[in-house]
Amino acid sequence: MGYEGLAYTATPYDRAPDRRGDPRWTAHQLARDDTQVVPMWRDRCLLSVGGAPAALTGTAGRAAAEAAEQVALLGLEGARAVFAADLSRLDEAEALRVTGARATADIRGLAAALPSAQAATLAYARGVLYWNRNQRFCGSCGASTVVRGGGHIRVCSDAGCAREHFPRIEPAIIVLVEAPGPPARCLLARHHGAGPDRFSLLAGFVEIGESLEGTVRREVAEEAGVAVGTVTYRGSQGWPFPAGLMVGFVARALDDRIDVDGRELQEARWFTRDELVRRIVAGPGSGPPDSIGGWLMRSWAGLDDGEAPAG
Incomplete structure (x- = not known):
């Protein structure tokens, strides 16, 4: 395996930093029938009936997004938007029902058998959703934070603080x-x-x-x-x-x-x-x-x- 083949390094998206800050544009992308939604549950991916990691479009994708605690834009793959949806607030059985999946799975246990772009997408989704789930309060003043930037920024809701929080690496x-x-x-x-x-x-x-x-x-x-x-x-x-x-x-x-x-x-x-x-x-x-x-x-x-x- 050459360096270019390292797992989790081949995220195939235009992350659209110039557009993801527009909530109207993001909402429009999420509503499109060709948009892909990658559902996650408590840092685990969901497996379809065929055993592949679930990636939902159309009605199924919108249902997963509506049930999610957090939705984050991963980026654009050509003209198609790809989002991650965090179903962690549901119990596992309900997350499976909402998505039509048969099981949840640890991403690292699947990575060696997946195409590199798919493994990278799942890891990216896991990371951005984990950060959102653990940055719900401002570290400066303790007030709740609100989502901005398509899930890539959280802003303190206290107007006197208004601190912006970015994903920690x-x-x-x-x-x-x-x-x-x-x-x-x-x-x-x-x-x-x-x-x-x-x-x-x-x-x-x-x-x-x-x-x-x-x-x-x-x-x-x-x-x-x-x-x-x-x-x-x-x-x-x-x-x-x-x-x-x-x-x-x-x-x-x-x-x-x-x-x-x-x-x-x-x-x-x-x-x-x-x-x-x-x-x-x-x-x-x-x-x-x-x-x-x-x-x-x-x-x-x-x-x-x-x-x-x-x-």
């Missing part, structure tokens, strides 16, 4: 650390709560005032006791579970010493490229298949989608 880094000299090795760690052979890359949230590269150096030093020098950006991945942005790096350690913190990590050690290939192909694997961490590991190991390259 929580950036985090994930890093593959290389040993300083031959043979080629990378650093994997086992976090507390992980199984006895469940090693993964190091990751952590960006703190206030930090650069992304600074976060890489701090997290690796804090958790594994490894000092790193060169830090190279490799790619990023939207991660709305619930509000993340994962930024991937490769870093070069200054020496081989490891001193795990004992809080976040149980152990960490260097793995050769051959060892990592064996883990990916026949062993515990390279972590969740939908994550940029797995892509960093497969890329460093010289693999494509878990298969050894020709030659």
